[in-house]
Amino acid sequence: MTETPPDPEPVEGPETTPVPEPVEGPETPPVPEPVEGPETTPVPEPVEGRIARVAFNSDGLVAAIIQQWDTHEVLMLGWMDAEALRRTLTEGRVTFWSRSRQEYWRKGDTSGHIQLVRGARLDCDGDAILLTVEQVGPACHTGTRTCFDADDLEPVRGPEL
Amino acid sequence: MTETPPDPEPVEGPETTPVPEPVEGPETPPVPEPVEGPETTPVPEPVEGRIARVAFNSDGLVAAIIQQWDTHEVLMLGWMDAEALRRTLTEGRVTFWSRSRQEYWRKGDTSGHIQLVRGARLDCDGDAILLTVEQVGPACHTGTRTCFDADDLEPVRGPEL
Numbered sequence: 001m002t003e004t005p006p007d008p009e010p011v012e013g014p015e016t017t018p019v020p021e022p023v024e025g026p027e028t029p030p031v032p033e034p035v036e037g038p039e040t041t042p043v044p045e046p047v048e049g050r051i052a053r054v055a056f057n058s059d060g061l062v063a064a065i066i067q068q069w070d071t072h073e074v075l076m077l078g079w080m081d082a083e084a085l086r087r088t089l090t091e092g093r094v095t096f097w098s099r100s101r102q103e104y105w106r107k108g109d110t111s112g113h114i115q116l117v118r119g120a121r122l123d124c125d126g127d128a129i130l131l132t133v134e135q136v137g138p139a140c141h142t143g144t145r146t147c148f149d150a151d152d153l154e155p156v157r158g159p160e161l
Numbered sequence: 162m163t164e165t166p167p168d169p170e171p172v173e174g175p176e177t178t179p180v181p182e183p184v185e186g187p188e189t190p191p192v193p194e195p196v197e198g199p200e201t202t203p204v205p206e207p208v209e210g211r212i213a214r215v216a217f218n219s220d221g222l223v224a225a226i227i228q229q230w231d232t233h234e235v236l237m238l239g240w241m242d243a244e245a246l247r248r249t250l251t252e253g254r255v256t257f258w259s260r261s262r263q264e265y266w267r268k269g270d271t272s273g274h275i276q277l278v279r280g281a282r283l284d285c286d287g288d289a290i291l292l293t294v295e296q297v298g299p300a301c302h303t304g305t306r307t308c309f310d311a312d313d314l315e316p317v318r319g320p321e322l
Contacts, residue, residue: 072233077289092319116319128238158253158277
């Protein structure tokens with residue numbers, strides 16, 4: 001009398017279908033490296049994806065800290081809506097949304113004190129942008145280099161380490 | 162006949178009353194040097210006057226850019242109401258108002274990554290503060306040095322000058 005042998009214990013071995021190695025070949029279209037296009041030709045879709053990462057506030061605005069790229073001076077703080085950010089990321093010039101005038105404000109169009117974009121970083125919770133720029137002339141409408149030159153809040157200093 | 166000799170020409174010499182050296186003595190109360198009081202004892206009125214210069218937004222908040230005082234790295238952007246600013250200006254440690262948790266948040270109380278105040282400047286229209294600090298450890302809750310390290314918005318660069 002022959003008994004059917006019991007089902008074997010599951011075996012870890014060659015029976016386990018191995019995960020195939022990715023095959024490089026003409027049939028498999030390789031994932032293209034991200035291409036930095038010519039700087040005057042922004043690719044629209046990726047820009048929208050980057051803008052979509054921004055957590056605009058209830059007024060549709062995000063704070064943008066403007067920093068001189070080489071001296072690291074903090075020059076000013078401005079505000080951008082999605083369109084101002086879109087222009088800033090694609091035009092090489094910084095554009096703000098003016099809350100007081102309720103209009104777009106490309107920095108330097110009237111004063112000549114333009115800001116040429118050098119870099120842009122979004123912070124960890126998406127609600128602040130650090131823009132590094134080449135500032136032409138004074139950043140502040142008062143004529144000072146930065147908007148933080150005039151008013152010292154004279155804090156008590158913390159201890160030295 | 163004897164003539165009275167003419168008055169002698171003014172002579173520079175011992176006759177010229179010398180300006181007396183300042184005498185240190187109990188009778189002459191010296192003009193006191195400005196005294197920096199103990200850092201834990203802020204003078205209330207001037208602090209309130211400084212806080213009154215701030216243009217808090219409709220939520221009662223002001224943006225505070227935090228910058229490492231010596232390397233000039235921009236570390237993060239936080240928000241303060243009048244009380245958080247009062248504590249920051251008088252305690253030597255940075256305190257924010259946490260919008261997500263709706264509570265005061267003295268940076269580093271749980272993480273140890275404290276921010277020791279080195280300077281505080283108000284901008285030209287009063288609605289942004291630049292705080293220079295000595296940052297202990299990483300500034301970002303993700304463990305990176307700054308909150309702007311992770312997300313590159315890859316802008317088109319403006320032209321070189």
